[in-house]
Amino acid sequence: MILLPALAMSVGWGFRGDYGHEAGAMVPGALVALAVCLTSRRPDWWNRATIMAFLGAIGWAFGGQMSYGRVIGYTAGSQWIDVTYGYASLFLIGALWGGIGAGVLSLALTMKRSELERFVFPLAFLWAFWLAMDLSGLTEYSHELWSSYDVDWVAAVSAALVFSMLYRARPDFHRPCRFLLLLSIGWCAGFFILTPVLGLRMTPPRGDNWAGCVGLYLALVFYLKRAQNSVALRLSAYGFLFGGVGFLLGDLINMLGRSQWSIIGSWPMLQGLDYWKWMEQFFGLVMGAGIGWGAKSLLCQTEDQDRKLSEIDSNEFCSRVLAAPEEDTTARGFNFIGLVFLLVILPWKNLHKNVIQWQKEKWIPEEFWNMPAGFWFLVVGLLLSLAIIVAIWETRRQRLALIPDSNLGRAQWLFLLILWMSLAGDFSKALPRLAEKSVFLVQLSFWITGALCTLLVVRLKEDDQRLPQEGLTWSDRRWSLSLFTKLISVILTAALIGSVGWLTIQTHDEPLPGSHLRFE
Structure with missing residues (x-):
């Protein structure tokens, strides 16, 4: 439950780095939400997979508006105050990204269906x-x-x-x-x-x-x-902490690569790589692991993980577990709108940039049959969108044999569709530049990570469900983090920021290329 969200957000964040802004950040948000949903072993969460993916996409989209390129430039300097300021700023940006995203996602786990x-x-x-x-x-x-x-x-x-x-x-x-x-x-x-x-x-x-x-x-x-809503505050705190730490440590990797520190400078195979991309993917890895860990803390755990729910009395092992969200209506308008957004609007918002780049680099003809080449991509996109909307509508009416009846099966399909549509789109965008060593390795890492995610997802089985007969409500104060935990987190974070700033300036004597001064 920690591994899949970590891998899903890592590859999703790599995608976000190629497409940028709010629309790009929606992909890792949807993937991490579905990863948490799938691995929860909770049929009540599987029933809300579309809502979780939709709110995950929206929640992580908010952070996409923040600029951080110049902040990373501060960490490439040689003065401790500039570098530390840069890392502190990156922590805040990552923390806001993860905190808002996890807080919005948690509404899918706590709100009534009617709300x-x-x-x-x-x-x-x-x-x-x-x-x-x-x-x-x-x-x-x-x-x-x-x-x-x-x-x-x-x-x-x-x-x-x-x-x-x-x-x-x-x-x-x-x-x-x-x-x-x-x-x-x-x-x-x-x-x-x-x-x-x-x-x-x-x-x-x-x-x-x-x-x-x-x-x-x-x-x-x-x-x-x-x-x-103690549960939402708890999950948001996990997102805040791990989002900030992930961005901070990810940029440390970027700086080590940029300065050619230690073995990076002596091993040819580690040179000429796009360490900015490794920063992004590591950021996603840590933040996704934190979201998975936070969600895991809401669920029932057993000492013997091989025992099935049917073999165990819920009171035997469920000392603290989140109760199922209330399904007080049969309305499913949110599911329909969510699927249209995730499978139609989200690809349009991102993948149209492929055509723009192909035209800019002259990888496609300017005209075909007296019409701009972009027109034909528009036609194809509209036809595919129509097919997807019809499929969603037929699924809603229980008339599409392609889609399984089980909620777990549908959640698996949704995860794999978003994952591989995004990776295929990114690959087609990068294809003309695959001869570059850095681009080839990044795309290879995307597909390896995507394959691992797929392997984990297809192994999930519906016969290992864990829905407790009773549980704590989302407002129960026992979900709140203790004051001691919060104080320790603040102290360790401050120490980490200062230490990473000091370590970074030890790797180079002069400011690195692309560095910026914040304080004269």
Whole structure:
């Protein structure tokens, strides 16, 4: 339960590095959520696989707006204060990424089905509103009006306006819109207080979306505390800690490779590699392992892992286990919207960049039969999207023989589809550059990791379910982390940041190429 989420997020984060931004980060978010779902041995979680994947994608998308290229440049310097500042900033960025992602994912494990279903229309309406703004040019025009800090303020403000409007429209929109409005206002407040008011800039002159994410994360924590959702706070804390540590240690690997430290400088086989990519994949590996570990702490464990649930009385081994989320409605609109998003919208948001690159590098003809080459890719994409939507609809009506009836089987299919669509798309993008040693090794690592994930997934069996007869509710205070654990985590993190900063400057005498100064 730790290995599969770690591998899934590692390869997903490698994909994110090639596609970037929010859409790229959705892939590892969906994969890690499904990995946790699949390995849980919980049929109640398998039943919510689509919701978990959808919320995982959305949760990790928030961090995709943060810029960190210049921060990594600080860690390539030769002054301890610059390097340590860079690592501290990377910890914060990674922590926000993991904390927000895990916090949003946890809603799928704790909310009633009826409460989740109320989010369908507000989220779909916001996506349609944003799409209309992009196509009309309103988004770009609004950014031109005020772009002093290069942040995504238009998305946050427009989201706040949309949810304010929907809140007044219907009473059943009140709870979801109140939560989504809180996140939007939190982003706006975090940015305006930290940057324009207090003048805090992490990576000048780059964008300061990090400040908005700080506000959003605090708003999320505030909401979870008000709701007394101890499980969500616990899982979010795991994501926060392991996300920060993963990014910090991943960049240390990047710096060791960039400085050609020790055996890296003496072994030809370790030279000329893309250590930036290894940083990304290690970041995903650690963060995914942390999410898996956090989810594992919510589940029933036995001393004899080979014994099946039918052979053990639940009271014998379930001293603390999360109760099943309440399925208080038969509505499945969230499942339909989630599948359309994951299998249609998500590939479009990422893989259209392949065609743009092929055109830019002249790997495809400019025209074919008097039509731009991009037009034919558009036709193919629309036909495939239509086929997928029809398949989803037929599956919903229980008329598609291709899809198994079991929830575990469907979750396995969804994981493998997202994984291999993403890897095949990334491979086709990188194919013309495979002669480069660094590109070849990265793609090879993607496929090896993907194959290992596939091997783990196809070995999962439905006859080893573990659903306890009773369990602790998500609001039980026994899920809360102790004050001692929190203090130790803070102390060890601070020591780790300082130590890694000191170790890094020992590997080189002069600033490395691409370094930046933060303090004169």
